[in-house]
Amino acid sequence: MPENLFLLVSAYLIYKSGYTVSRTKRYINQATPFLAGVAIAAAALAGKYGIQAWHSFKTRPPRPRRFYDGGFQPKMTRREAALILGIREHATAEKVKEAHRKVMVANHPDAGGSHYLASKINEAKDVMLRKTKGSESAF
Known part of the structure; x- marks a missing residue:
C-alpha cells in the first residue's frame, strides 16, 4: 500500500511539475519524508487501536460454559x-x-x-x- 501511494503521489507531482527532471526530483525528494511521516502516523494509529482492542478483549467476561x-x-x-x-x-x-x-x-x-x-x-x-x-x- 505505501508503495502504491508513493507512486501515485510521485506521478501527481511529476504531472504538476511540468515534466522537468530537476523539478520532478525535487518534488520526489520532498514527498519521501512526507510519505514516511504518513506511514509512521498510520502505524501509531493502528498500534493505538490494537492496544485498545487487546484491553477490551482481556477485560470481557468469560464465555458461559x-x-x-x-x-x-x-x-x-x-x-x-x-x-x-x-x-x-x-x-x-x-x-x-x-x-x-x-x-x-x-x-x-x-x-x-x-x-x-x-x-x-x-x-x-x-x-x-x-x-x-x-x-x-x-x-
Whole structure:
C-alpha cells in the first residue's frame, strides 16, 4: 500500500511539475519524508487501536460454559451421576449431599421442576453414595 501511494503521489507531482527532471526530483525528494511521516502516523494509529482492542478483549467476561450434549444412559454410571450433580466422581458424601440439595431445590417438582429430572437427580445421589441396588431408572 505505501508503495502504491508513493507512486501515485510521485506521478501527481511529476504531472504538476511540468515534466522537468530537476523539478520532478525535487518534488520526489520532498514527498519521501512526507510519505514516511504518513506511514509512521498510520502505524501509531493502528498500534493505538490494537492496544485498545487487546484491553477490551482481556477485560470481557468469560464465555458461559456449554451444557452437556447428550441424554441419559440406560444405567447410570458414577461419571454420569457426577455430571448431573456437578461434582467430581470421587467427592465426599458431604459434598454429594450438598450438591444434591442445590440441584434438587432448582429442579423440584413442587417448584415447577420435572418429575423425571427429580428422579434422575435422586438416582445420581444414590449412585454417588453407593446406595443403588443395580436397578435402572423408573422411566
